[in-house]
Amino acid sequence: MKTLIKTIVLLSFAVSSLTFSNGVSANSGEHFEKAKIDMNNYGSLQNGAKLFVNYCLGCHSLKYQRYERLATDLHIPPEIVTKNLMFTANKIGETMSINMPAEDAAKFFGTTPPDLSLITRAKGVDYIYAYLRGFYQDDTRPFGVNNTAFDMVAMPHVLESLQGLQRKSDEAVFQESIIHESHSKINAIFARLDKEGADTAKLKREKAEAEEASHKAVEAIANLKHEGKYFQLVHKGEMSPEEFDNAMLDLVNFLSYVSEPVKAKRIAMGVWVILFLILLFIVTYLLKKEYWKDVH
Ligand code: HEC
Numbered sequence: 001m002k003t004l005i006k007t008i009v010l011l012s013f014a015v016s017s018l019t020f021s022n023g024v025s026a027n028s029g030e031h032f033e034k035a036k037i038d039m040n041n042y043g044s045l046q047n048g049a050k051l052f053v054n055y056c057l058g059c060h061s062l063k064y065q066r067y068e069r070l071a072t073d074l075h076i077p078p079e080i081v082t083k084n085l086m087f088t089a090n091k092i093g094e095t096m097s098i099n100m101p102a103e104d105a106a107k108f109f110g111t112t113p114p115d116l117s118l119i120t121r122a123k124g125v126d127y128i129y130a131y132l133r134g135f136y137q138d139d140t141r142p143f144g145v146n147n148t149a150f151d152m153v154a155m156p157h158v159l160e161s162l163q164g165l166q167r168k169s170d171e172a173v174f175q176e177s178i179i180h181e182s183h184s185k186i187n188a189i190f191a192r193l194d195k196e197g198a199d200t201a202k203l204k205r206e207k208a209e210a211e212e213a214s215h216k217a218v219e220a221i222a223n224l225k226h227e228g229k230y231f232q233l234v235h236k237g238e239m240s241p242e243e244f245d246n247a248m249l250d251l252v253n254f255l256s257y258v259s260e261p262v263k264a265k266r267i268a269m270g271v272w273v274i275l276f277l278i279l280l281f282i283v284t285y286l287l288k289k290e291y292w293k294d295v296h
Contacts, residue, residue: 007281032124032126032127032129032130032149033126033129033130034126035125035126035128035129035249035252036249037125037249037252037253037256038253039253039256039257039263039264039267040264041253042074042075044249044250044253044254045074045250045253045254045257046074046075046076047247047250047254048250048251048252048253048254048255048257049070049074049076049085049254050084050085051247051250051251051254052251052254052255053084053085053087055158055159056116056158056251057087057088057096057098058098058100059098059100059105059113059155059158060098060113060114060115060116061095061096061097061098061115061116061117062095062096062115062116062117062258063095063096063097063115063117064095064117064118064258065095065096065117065258065261066092066093066094066095066096067081067082067085067086067089067092067093067094067095067096068081068092068093069261070085070096071092073257073261074257078092109154109155110142110154111154113155116255116258117258117259118259119255119259120252120255120256120258120259121259121260125252125255125256127149128252128255129248129249129252130148130149131147131149131150132159132248132251132252133163133244133245133248134147134148134149134150135147135153135157135159135160135163135166136148136165136166136167136168136231137165137166137167137234142154143155143156143157144157145157145165159237159244160237161237161238162237162238162239162244162247163237163239163244164233164234164235164236164237165233165234165235165237166231166232166233166234167231167232167234168230168231169224169229169230169231169232171220171224171229172221172224172229172230172231175217175220175221175224176217176221178213178214178216178217179214179217179218179221182210182211182213182214182217183214185206185207185210186207186210186211186214189203189206189207189210190207228241
């Protein structure tokens with residue numbers, strides 16, 4: 001009976017990991033805020049589709065996604081898809097391609113905007129969520145913006161009308177300059193440590209101090225982000241910060257659906273498969289007991 005209980009406990013763990021293992025970030029190192037998306041929320045998916053068609057499809061295709069499939073999976077009436085979402089296609093059976101030739105795009109942006117069909121699988125939903133909210137004013141860049149998740153990005157801030165324009169707060173810039181300085185110091189110390197006759201004890205002490213300063217600044221930045229003080233608005237957009245975050249969750253949700261249209265079904269089915277196996281196990285166990293009853 002003990003083994004039976006153990007197995008059931010193990011199997012239920014399997015069920016829960018199936019249910020909760022949503023986007024694992026492929027982007028190592030950096031820790032992004034979790035994008036709490038719900039693939040069974042059709043309102044969110046529909047809003048994401050609308051945002052994508054209006055703000056992204058000008059540059060990014062979804063070459064594996066057909067409009068027809070979109071209508072079916074997202075519960076949008078086909079007439080609405082044809083009328084309101086199909087700007088780049090004539091027939092509902094076509095894929096979500098773009099009209100801009102790749103060479104033109106490369107000329108405009110210095111690089112071709114990638115097809116986004118598989119982007120959430122390649123980079124993780126948390127990264128995309130951070131990327132879409134991470135544009136900030138940087139006058140040294142060609143489009144006047146940079147991105148916290150993707151330094152030196154070539155994409156313009158296409159959602160400026162919704163989000164507004166944000167810039168790093170003075171405190172954030174100050175703390176980042178401390179990190180930068182500390183790293184230069186540490187590198188310089190390493191170079192001096194290699195030289196003959198170096199005062200090793202003193203250099204090590206200096207290195208520890210620089211590391212401590214950098215560590216503190218990293219913590220201060222994490223705090224600023226946590227308190228929503230890392231950025232400040234240069235000018236407002238049509239949406240409040242909360243509305244914009246929710247809109248971006250919808251957009252990420254939609255892109256996640258596009259990356260794997262059967263995901264919601266797969267997870268739901270996985271639960272039933274595991275439950276079926278548990279039931280089957282109980283029945284076989286009882287059967288085994290029945291068979292062996294008379295052997296001893
Ligand atoms: C005006 C053209 C344009 C529009 C509109 C546009 N993008 Fe981009 N996007 C680009 C370019 C160019 C790149 C390549 C950036 C690079 O490699 O530096 C890019 C890259 C990306 C990437 C890849 C980032 C990475 O880490 O590789 C994502 C994700 C993305 N865009 C999402 C979107 C979404 C979502 C929208 C709609 C809200 C959108 N883009 C609208 C031009 C555009």
